[in-house]
Amino acid sequence: MLTLMKPLTSFTIEMLHFLGGIGYLTRDIFRELFKSRIYWRLLIEQIYQVGMRSAPLIVVTAVSVGMVMSLQFGLGLEKFGGKMYVPKLLAVTILREMGPMFTSLMLAARVGAGIASEIGSMVVTQQIDAIRALGTSPIRKIVLPRVLACLIALPILCAVTNIVANAGGLIIGAVELKLDPGFYLLKVLSTSNVSDYLSGFGKTFFFALFIAIPACYFGLNVKNGTKEVGIATTKAVVVSSILILVGDFFISKVFWMVEKLL
Amino acid sequence: MKHKEQQPEQPTEAPQSYIEVIDFHKSFGEKKVHDGVSFYVRKGECLGLIGGSGTGKSVLLRTLVGLEKPDQGKVMVDGIDIGPMNERQLIDIRKKVAYAFQGGALFDSMTVYENLAYPLREHFQLSEKEISDQILSQLEEFGLDSGTHRLFPGSLSGGMQKRVGLARAMMMHPEVVLYDEPTAGLDPYNTKKIQESILKLKAKGVTSILVTHDMPTVYAVCDKVALLQNGRISEQYTIDKLKQEPSGAMTEFINGESA
Numbered sequence: 001m002l003t004l005m006k007p008l009t010s011f012t013i014e015m016l017h018f019l020g021g022i023g024y025l026t027r028d029i030f031r032e033l034f035k036s037r038i039y040w041r042l043l044i045e046q047i048y049q050v051g052m053r054s055a056p057l058i059v060v061t062a063v064s065v066g067m068v069m070s071l072q073f074g075l076g077l078e079k080f081g082g083k084m085y086v087p088k089l090l091a092v093t094i095l096r097e098m099g100p101m102f103t104s105l106m107l108a109a110r111v112g113a114g115i116a117s118e119i120g121s122m123v124v125t126q127q128i129d130a131i132r133a134l135g136t137s138p139i140r141k142i143v144l145p146r147v148l149a150c151l152i153a154l155p156i157l158c159a160v161t162n163i164v165a166n167a168g169g170l171i172i173g174a175v176e177l178k179l180d181p182g183f184y185l186l187k188v189l190s191t192s193n194v195s196d197y198l199s200g201f202g203k204t205f206f207f208a209l210f211i212a213i214p215a216c217y218f219g220l221n222v223k224n225g226t227k228e229v230g231i232a233t234t235k236a237v238v239v240s241s242i243l244i245l246v247g248d249f250f251i252s253k254v255f256w257m258v259e260k261l262l
Numbered sequence: 263m264k265h266k267e268q269q270p271e272q273p274t275e276a277p278q279s280y281i282e283v284i285d286f287h288k289s290f291g292e293k294k295v296h297d298g299v300s301f302y303v304r305k306g307e308c309l310g311l312i313g314g315s316g317t318g319k320s321v322l323l324r325t326l327v328g329l330e331k332p333d334q335g336k337v338m339v340d341g342i343d344i345g346p347m348n349e350r351q352l353i354d355i356r357k358k359v360a361y362a363f364q365g366g367a368l369f370d371s372m373t374v375y376e377n378l379a380y381p382l383r384e385h386f387q388l389s390e391k392e393i394s395d396q397i398l399s400q401l402e403e404f405g406l407d408s409g410t411h412r413l414f415p416g417s418l419s420g421g422m423q424k425r426v427g428l429a430r431a432m433m434m435h436p437e438v439v440l441y442d443e444p445t446a447g448l449d450p451y452n453t454k455k456i457q458e459s460i461l462k463l464k465a466k467g468v469t470s471i472l473v474t475h476d477m478p479t480v481y482a483v484c485d486k487v488a489l490l491q492n493g494r495i496s497e498q499y500t501i502d503k504l505k506q507e508p509s510g511a512m513t514e515f516i517n518g519e520s521a
């Protein structure tokens with residue numbers, strides 16, 4: 001019993017530390033956001049890093065996801081003669097769930113890891129201290145541009161995913177399922193509506209915060225040397241992914257209730 | 263811990279002190295590094311701070327720019343206790359007090375030029391021409407040839423990084439400079455150049471604390487010397503006195519007879 005208690009208490013303590021730290025960091029981010037000027041040059045640099053440089057990865061992921069889902073839906077529905085429902089099903093699933101989800105998970109892996117290791121290395125080499133000692137704020141100089149870049153880039157990348165994944169679905173629909181491409185496109189456009197799109201789009205803002213804030217937090221909290229940079233990077237990716245997966249359910253639920261009200 | 267608070271807070275001997283540390287305590291976890299450090303530096307003075315490796319000299323300097331918080335005691339800069347200040351309030355202190363990091367702490371994603379421009383761009387409204395003039399003259403001051411400004415810190419030698427770090431710390435024309443082993447790893451020629459820069463700033467009225475193991479530099483630039491031992495200032499002398507009466511713990515430390 002006692003042997004079980006020890007890791008459990010230390011886990012609880014670490015968890016509380018994490019929650020407290022994330023809370024403080026989020027508060028500081030919003031304070032800096034509204035109180036002081038934004039470094040546009042740094043922001044644009046980060047949008048390029050986060051957005052443009054992730055685009056190839058996102059496109060490859062999206063095509064693959066679209067194609068494989070189209071194939072699976074097609075095979076499944078063919079037995080019941082429901083092949084023509086593939087476009088609608090696929091479009092709605094991608095717009096509402098798979099698009100934002102896959103985009104965010106890929107970004108958590110690529111960008112979250114990058115942010116955590118970069119900031120962690122800056123801590124180890126005392127560059128974060130130097131930013132402070134020179135009378136400037138690491139939150140404003142380092143954290144804020146990265147958070148804002150994720151908030152701007154993720155929704156755009158998600159839109160790219162939506163288009164590319166549906167295109168992937170269309171290709172398989174035409175080649176493998178022998179659906180007419182014109183029919184497929186028409187079905188996609190006529191059956192999916194704005195609320196499908198907005199439901200997925202709205203989530204990406206939350207997911208962007210789930211990626212950027214833990215990554216910055218774990219990076220800034222590196223203490224003793226380069227080994228911890230690796231640990232911080234791993235933690236950032238794991239925590240972001242969990243937040244995205246678990247958060248998705250709750251956010252979907254809330255959006256669903258809102259949609260019903262409207 | 264409590265009883266210490268009843269000690270007199272303001273030593274009467276330091277009327278015009280610019281920097282004053284009073285009964286400073288600092289621990290990292292179980293490890294007690296400072297156990298009641300007190301000293302002061304008057305405006306325009308240079309204090310040499312010596313002590314064994316790991317006695318907490320760097321931590322002390324870091325505390326003086328607010329990078330570390332004291333567990334107990336006061337850290338006064340220009341009459342203000344900076345201990346309880348938050349990051350926002352500390353910005354004004356950090357514009358006055360420059361800390362030259364032991365390892366340089368240069369931004370490795372920026373060129374030397376951008377490193378030196380950083381404090382200028384942040385705190386002054388200057389034209390690009392003015393910035394570049396200041397940077398080039400600063401590089402010359404620290405014995406770095408003019409091509410250096412295009413390089414990234416990664417391609418500089420350790421000694422060069424150190425000098426760029428010093429140059430960056432001094433870009434803002436600070437009132438106080440905290441030097442953390444500025445001459446460690448430098449050749450005699452550059453050591454002399456650093457000494458000259460420190461003396462030049464001193465002549466302009468800059469207050470400074472010099473942490474070093476390099477006694478010739480202490481003799482060349484400091485007005486007084488303090489020895490940090492076992493978490494306290496164990497001895498303090500003016501340079502003249504140290505030159506005249508070689509005895510006591512400080513002499514033993516300097517001669518390598520004790521740690």
Ligand SMILES: Nc1ncnc2c1ncn2[C@@H]1O[C@H](COP(=O)(O)OP(=O)(O)OP(=O)(O)O)[C@@H](O)[C@H]1O
Pocket residue numbers: 290295313314315316317318319320321322364
């Ligand atoms: N962030 C920290 N966490 C834990 N311990 C620390 C931290 N910073 C410093 N220490 C400890 O405090 C002590 C003093 O460190 P400091 O760097 O001030 O030594 P120093 O006197 O500057 O030594 P040197 O002459 O080698 O530079 C060391 O034992 C170090 O292990």
Ligand SMILES: [Mg+2]
Pocket residue numbers: 319320321364442
């Ligand atoms: Mg040191």
